Amino acid sequence: xxxxxxxxxxxxxxxxxxxxxxxxxxxxxxxxxxxxxxxxxxxxxxxxxxxxxxxxxxxxxxxxxxxxxxxxxxxxxxxxxxxxxxxxxxxxxxxxxxxxxxxxxxxxxxxxxxxxxxxxxxxxxxxxxxxxxxxxxxxxxxxxxxxxxxxxxxxxxxxxxxxxxxxxxxxxxxxxxxxxxxxxxxxxxxxxxxxxxxxxxxxxxxx
Numbered sequence: 001x002x003x004x005x006x007x008x009x010x011x012x013x014x015x016x017x018x019x020x021x022x023x024x025x026x027x028x029x030x031x032x033x034x035x036x037x038x039x040x041x042x043x044x045x046x047x048x049x050x051x052x053x054x055x056x057x058x059x060x061x062x063x064x065x066x067x068x069x070x071x072x073x074x075x076x077x078x079x080x081x082x083x084x085x086x087x088x089x090x091x092x093x094x095x096x097x098x099x100x101x102x103x104x105x106x107x108x109x110x111x112x113x114x115x116x117x118x119x120x121x122x123x124x125x126x127x128x129x130x131x132x133x134x135x136x137x138x139x140x141x142x143x144x145x146x147x148x149x150x151x152x153x154x155x156x157x158x159x160x161x162x163x164x165x166x167x168x169x170x171x172x173x174x175x176x177x178x179x180x181x182x183x184x185x186x187x188x189x190x191x192x193x194x195x196x197x198x199x200x201x202x203x204x205x206x207x
Contacts, residue, residue, distance in 0.1 A: 033096035036114035037061060037069045046070035047077055056108050057130035058100040058138055060117070065095045074135035075099045075122065076170065083164045102137050103144035118159045121145040124170060126154035136162065136170075 039059065043052050052059050052071060060078035062070045072078045078097060097117035105113040107128075120138040123145050128137070137154075139145040145156045157166065 033116065034063050034067070036096075036098040037063065037071075039071070039111060043071050045073045045077070047072065047081065054109055055131050056110075057128075057135050058102050058105070058110060060097070060099045061114070062094060063096045063098070065093050074130070075117070075138055076136045076167065078117070079136065079162055079167045083167060099138040101140040102148070103139045103141065115140050120159060122157050122159070122162060123149045123152070123154040124157050124162075124166060126152040128152040 039052055041051075041053050044050060045052060046062075050073060052073065055073070057074055060072040060075045062072070062078060062082065064070075070081070072081065078099070082094070082097065098114040099117045099120050100110045101113045101115045101120070102110065105111065115138070117138070120140065121142045121144075123137040123139070126137055126149065128148075137145075137148060139148065142156060148154075149156055
């Protein structure tokens with residue numbers, strides 16, 4: 001399992017509002033927000049180069065206005081990258097953030113069922129096993145997220161509630177790592193399972 005410091009900083013509120021509203025794009029434009037890109041067999045994670053296909057739990061993607069797309073192993077990584085000051089967005093401003101609706105997608109190998117992250121409800125601190133530790137499990141409705149939380153633990157948060165402080169409180173863990181601790185909730189436990197190992201795999205191959 002990988003270790004990564006979650007270096008996060010709050011973006012200006014205007015940037016988040018612009019992302020959701022599509023600043024500078026005419027209302028009703030068919031190109032905004034751009035549609036989600038499908039996962040391919042060659043799709044790899046922006047941060048570590050791992051292939052995404054065949055791994056459990058929700059994935060995420062970030063689409064820039066120039067069409068370039070970065071994929072992420074999970075929504076936690078998406079938020080970590082989006083908020084991190086030491087990972088500049090090299091392809092212009094962000095056009096859309098997508099996550100997979102786990103109320104519809106299969107957990108074992110999710111395909112499709114992309115929803116805008118701003119409209120999703122996330123279960124934070126659950127203890128359903130994944131390859132990556134905490135992943136921030138997204139759902140299209142609050143009721144679906146609450147049902148998941150009743151079964152697997154965690155707390156339901158909206159997009160606006162996923163602040164840099166929340167991301168920092170739940171870093172990805174090693175197989176023997178300790179759960180995060182967000183004020184006002186008891187983190188889930190029992191997340192076993194080691195990380196993914198893909199010797200010889202190179203970075204790149206982003207869509």
